[in-house]
Amino acid sequence: MGGTGIGTGKVVVNRAMSLDGFIAGRGHEMGWVGEHLTPDTFPEVMAAAGAMLVGRGTYEVAKRMAAQDTPYDGGPQFVLTHEPPDEPDPTVTFLTCGIEEAVATARAAAGDKDLEVLGADVAAQCLERGLVDEILVYVVPVLLGDGVRFTPPSLDRIDLEPLDNTRSGDITMLRFRVRK
Known part of the structure; x- marks a missing residue:
């Protein structure tokens, strides 16, 4: 398996996951x-x-987490929400539309590069509506025991095609194409 598909304008669900399937802990x-x-x-x-x-x-x-993280520099950031914050954040664009319009808006801003989708709820909405091209998972060598699951229990079956697996240090990256 090989190739990372750089700059191909895909919608990619991107997330780190514990070995027991959680994208966030308690x-x-x-x-x-x-x-x-x-x-x-x-x-x-x-x-x-x-x-x-x-x-x-x-x-x-x-x-x-911002104080401990390296700032994101992968292009414009969009937040899909029912209620934008009272004090706007100049580093992001808040969207109050439906998921299809949000993906179209963010994808247009991405140009010929990938739109990265993060977060359990938004990713599940995208997957449910067939808007995702690939899923990229970083398997982290930790067991959390409980927390936010990779997908909600309500998500129906989605078939995937393995594309790539790569290891860097103690992280294994898995890439799958969503079969449509």
């Missing part, structure tokens, strides 16, 4: 991700990113 705790994964771990993924779409919950968790 209370949405994600410090464990930064202990293992940095933007330098897989630089080709950052180079392929043209924009990011997240939900409000993921945005709030990222704000709490």
Whole structure:
């Protein structure tokens, strides 16, 4: 298996996951991700990113983690929410539209690069509507026991085609194409 598909304008669900299937720990705790994964771990993924779409919950968790993380530099950031914050954040665009329009807006901003989708709810909505081209998972060598699952129990079966697996340090990156 090989190839990372840099700059091909795909919609990619991108997430770190514990070996037991959680993308965040209890209370949405994600410090464990930064202990293992940095933007330098897989630089080709950052180079392929043209924009990011997240939900409000993921945005709030990222704000709490901002002091310990390297700033995101993969293009414009979009937050899909029912209620934009009272104090606007000049580093992001808040969208209050439906998921299809949010993906189209963020994808247009990404140009010929990938739109990275983060967050359990937004990713599930994209998967349910057939808007995702690929899923990229960083398997982190940790067991969390509980937390936010990779997908909600309500998500129907989605068939995937393995495309690539790569190891960098103690992280294994898995890439799948969503079969449509």
